[in-house]
Amino acid sequence: xxxxxxxxxxxxxxxxxxxxxxxxxxxxxxxxxxxxxxxxxxxxxxxxxxxxxxxxxxxxxxxxxxxxxxxxxxxxxxxxxxxxxxxxxxxxxxxxxxxxxxxxxxxxxxxxxxxxxxxxxxxxxxxxxxxxxxxxxxxxxxxxxxxxxxxxxxxxxxxxxxxxxxxxxxxxxxxxxxxxxxxxxxxxxxxxxxxxxxxxxxxxxxxxxxxxxxxxxxxxxxxxxxxxxxxxxxxxxxxxxxxxxxxxxxxxxxxxxxxxxxxxxxxxxxxxxxxxxxxxxxxxxxxxxxxxxxxxxxxxxxxxxxxxxxxxxxxxxxxxxxxxxxxxxxxxxxxxxxxxxxxxxxxxxxxxxxxxxxxxxxxxxxxxxxxxxxxxxxxxxxxx
Numbered sequence: 001x002x003x004x005x006x007x008x009x010x011x012x013x014x015x016x017x018x019x020x021x022x023x024x025x026x027x028x029x030x031x032x033x034x035x036x037x038x039x040x041x042x043x044x045x046x047x048x049x050x051x052x053x054x055x056x057x058x059x060x061x062x063x064x065x066x067x068x069x070x071x072x073x074x075x076x077x078x079x080x081x082x083x084x085x086x087x088x089x090x091x092x093x094x095x096x097x098x099x100x101x102x103x104x105x106x107x108x109x110x111x112x113x114x115x116x117x118x119x120x121x122x123x124x125x126x127x128x129x130x131x132x133x134x135x136x137x138x139x140x141x142x143x144x145x146x147x148x149x150x151x152x153x154x155x156x157x158x159x160x161x162x163x164x165x166x167x168x169x170x171x172x173x174x175x176x177x178x179x180x181x182x183x184x185x186x187x188x189x190x191x192x193x194x195x196x197x198x199x200x201x202x203x204x205x206x207x208x209x210x211x212x213x214x215x216x217x218x219x220x221x222x223x224x225x226x227x228x229x230x231x232x233x234x235x236x237x238x239x240x241x242x243x244x245x246x247x248x249x250x251x252x253x254x255x256x257x258x259x260x261x262x263x264x265x266x267x268x269x270x271x272x273x274x275x276x277x278x279x280x281x282x283x284x285x286x287x288x289x290x291x292x293x294x295x296x297x298x299x300x301x302x303x304x305x306x307x308x309x310x311x312x313x314x315x316x317x318x319x320x321x322x323x324x325x326x327x328x329x330x331x332x333x334x335x336x337x338x339x340x341x342x343x344x345x346x347x348x349x350x351x352x353x354x355x356x357x358x359x360x361x362x363x364x365x366x367x368x369x370x371x372x373x374x375x376x377x378x379x380x381x382x383x384x
Contacts, residue, residue, distance in 0.1 A: 004089060005102040008076070012106040012296075016072035023064035023071075024057075031056055048132075055129050058121035062114065062288065066295045069110045073103060073299030074320055078313055081303060096304045096366040103300040107293035114292050118285035119257045127254040155179070161192075169193060173211060175236065182221055187236065189214025194238070207238040252281045276339040283338075283348045291327070294355030298323050301359045304366035327355045 032053045080086045089099060151159045156179035162172035170192040177185040189211035196207055216229040252260065252271045260267050260282035267278045302320030303313055334347040 004094075005105070008080075008099075008102040009106055011076045011080075012072055012103065013109070015075050016068055016106070016110065019071040019075075020061070020064060020068035023068055024060055027060045027064055028053070028057060031060060051132070052129070055125045055132070058117055058125045062117045062122055065110065065114050065117070066288070066291050069107065069292045070295040070299045070320075070324060073106070073296045074303065074317055077300050077303040078317065081313060096301070096363045099304075100297065100300060100363055103296050104293070107296035110292040110296065111289040114289040115285075118288050123254055123256055127250060130250060130254055173209075173214075175209070175211075184219040184221065186217040186219075187211060187214060187234070188217075189234070209236040209238045210234070211236065252278055257282055257285055274339070275342040279342040279345045280335060280338045280348065283345050284335075287331075287348050287352055290349070290352040291331075291355070294327060294352055294359065295324060297359035298327070298355060298362075301362035301366065305362055323355075323358055327351050327358075330354050 032049075035052050035056070036049055077086075086099065090096075147161045147164045149160070153159060156177065158174075158176040158178075160174040161170050164170055171190065173187075173189045173192040175187040177187075190213045192209055192211040192214075194207060194209055211234045212232065214231055214234060216231060216234065218227045218229075219225075220227070250270055252267065252273050255267055255271070260278050264275060264278050267273075268275060271278070299320050302323060303316045305316060305319070328351070331351040334344075334350050338344050338347055
């Protein structure tokens with residue numbers, strides 16, 4: 001690689017790292033706040049929160065990587081143009097095609113990074129999140145034993161505990177069951193205990209909520225009648241609210257690319273998705289990597305168009321952003337047809353083709369604009 005190519009590539013990688021760090025931090029903090037509210041409200045520890053935020057990091061990087069590539073290419077090209085470095089290189093005979101060679105190398109390097117994310121790290125992190133969600137859902141203590149807070153361990157269920165003693169006794173318990181569309185059941189008790197009724201210690205837990213000295217209220221929504229029952233002790237099946245089975249349901253993002261392509265029918269059976277969704281997810285991982293190359297070339301080639309201006313190249317920057325939006329718009333147009341018909345999977349590569357053609361057209365336009373023209377000599381200076 002020539003010295004100028006190494007110089008330009010180092011500039012691109014440095015600014016790419018800077019923008020990637022900023023964008024990942026913004027997206028990661030945004031997702032971390034939502035995770036914090038969700039996990040802490042369910043009674044999870046800070047270590048579980050840190051584990052979840054680390055597992056979501058590969059997906060955040062997958063989202064922000066093309067934007068960082070585009071921003072790095074635009075920023076470096078703008079700086080080199082403003083400092084006349086590109087002008088000097090063009091004066092030495094470097095055409096826009098020659099200047100785009102290190103940008104292409106930059107796009108291929110970032111595409112390799114994106115491939116590692118989409119094919120390895122993101123599916124692994126997603127599958128690990130699904131496994132951890134399953135483990136947390138089986139942890140009855142973490143989900144229900146939180147005092148002073150109205151909890152919702154399952155859809156239609158509201159649970160409240162005023163106080164928890166050191167020996168595990170629950171005081172002033174309230175449980176509302178609205179899962180039945182025809183009636184509402186409310187239970188309140190002065191004390192309660194969460195026990196495991198499984199006879200075999202190695203068997204799956206069968207948690208029961210034993211309420212003592214309480215009141216059961218049943219409201220018939222059709223007749224609008226309320227039935228009340230006082231009880232000394234009452235056992236409520238908590239295991240019906242929480243899935244304690246060992247089965248882990250995976251999504252299409254949790255499976256490897258090889259499994260999606262080579263075992264499409266198995267992936268359909270595991271995820272419950274149609275063939276179009278599976279094929280779109282598999283080929284979409286390749287197109288995301290190619291999008292990095294397209295973003296780098298568009299960011300560079302769009303700034304090569306136009307002459308020098310003391311007001312900067314903000315028009316070219318807006319033009320480059322518009323072209324990238326066009327590529328993403330085409331990507332959105334081809335996604336739904338492929339999900340409906342798996343045989344249309346080549347359409348997924350149309351955004352990459354459109355972006356490549358736009359970059360080639362812009363570079364050809366810039367090369368023609370910078371091509372030296374032969375000028376006729378004046379008659380007085382013409383040779384005899």
